Amino acid sequence: MTQSTYKAGFIALIGPPNAGKSTFLNAVLGEKIAIVSPKPQTTRTSITGIRTTAEEQIVFLDTPGIHAARGKLNRFLVDAAWGAVQEANGVVLFLDGSKYAGNAKALERDLRPMAAKLGTLGVPMAVALNKVDQIKPKERLLGLLADCAALWPGVELVPVSARTGEGLETLLKIIREFLPFSPPLFPEDQLSTASVRFLASEIIREKLFLGLEQELPYNVAVEIESWEEIPEENMTMISATIYTSKNSHKGMIVGRQGQNLKKVGQLARQEIKGLLGGKVHLELWVKVREGWTEDGQFMISLGLGS
Ligand SMILES: Nc1nc2c(ncn2[C@@H]2O[C@H](COP(=O)(O)OP(=O)(O)OP(=O)(O)O)[C@@H](O)[C@H]2O)c(=O)[nH]1
Ligand SMILES: [Mg+2]
Structure with missing residues (x-):
């Protein structure tokens, strides 16, 4: 690393509840920062997780799942997620790929409104199709990639499994592209800003x-x-x-x-x-x-x- 090639910045992890955003954060940090559960609406605030390497520092913003918000708590959750996007240098939209493989209708229902909103923000972004460990046979994954590409032409699609680690290095490389050249924003041993x-x-x-x-x-x-x-x-x-x-x-x-x-x-x-x-x-x-x-x-x- 030379000073001029070091990169650092904020990356928002967003997506529907239960997509695996917090699991991904913990996997790339190698430490558990964010809580995880099989139930939706587990994460309630935007939580930072800081990954520092010799080349870059990624400050992840894990966020509550975006869903049709009814009631005040839900509105707080969804606002926290979109608020994180405003602060970010790049966004990774997480989807539970296993839920949409072979179900183009559900994919369209969930992806189209988010793509429309994110498209207007002009933030660099990628779509992580998570839980590929549960998509078998592989042809189903190819079908899902084709369905996503049809709905959102040109978007960067990355099949991953936050559980097994598949695809995470590729996703991290893409995320690096989103970061500005900058010295680290936090001390290298700091894992989160949460108390x-x-x-x-x-x-x-x-x-x-x-x-x-x-x-x-x-x-x-x-x-x-x-x-x-x-x-x-x-x-x-x-x-x-x-x-x-x-x-x-x-x-x-x-x-x-x-x-x-x-x-x-x-x-x-x-x-x-x-x-x-x-x-x-x-x-x-x-x-x-x-x-x-x-x-x-x-x-x-x-x-x-x-
Ligand atoms: N099979 C499989 N399960 C996964 C994977 N990633 C996450 N999960 C499971 O999916 C469930 C939801 O994971 P979370 O990380 O809590 O999801 P989230 O997107 O943070 O959810 P909210 O905080 O509610 O928005 C948990 O039971 C995880 O163990 C994966 O790659 N493969
Ligand atoms: Mg979560």
């Missing part, structure tokens, strides 16, 4: 997502109430509140004899321990806050929207 407090609250939310059925996780938010470091014991004491918007959900979060909450606590504590190093004491409380998904002030206090 460890925020990352801890996300880890708790992820464990709740994994244990809860259907629409339940959507009504859940996590707030860190207190965070105390005790250096002589190499210990961090964390207390967090889990909010749910419905009284009937509280029992499900807690589970029979507190079993579910206990499991969430154990899994989250283990992972937070990996993040912080040292010992972690984690205390979880569940509170009902009716209608929080419509309460703008409260959502802003949680770091959603602005």
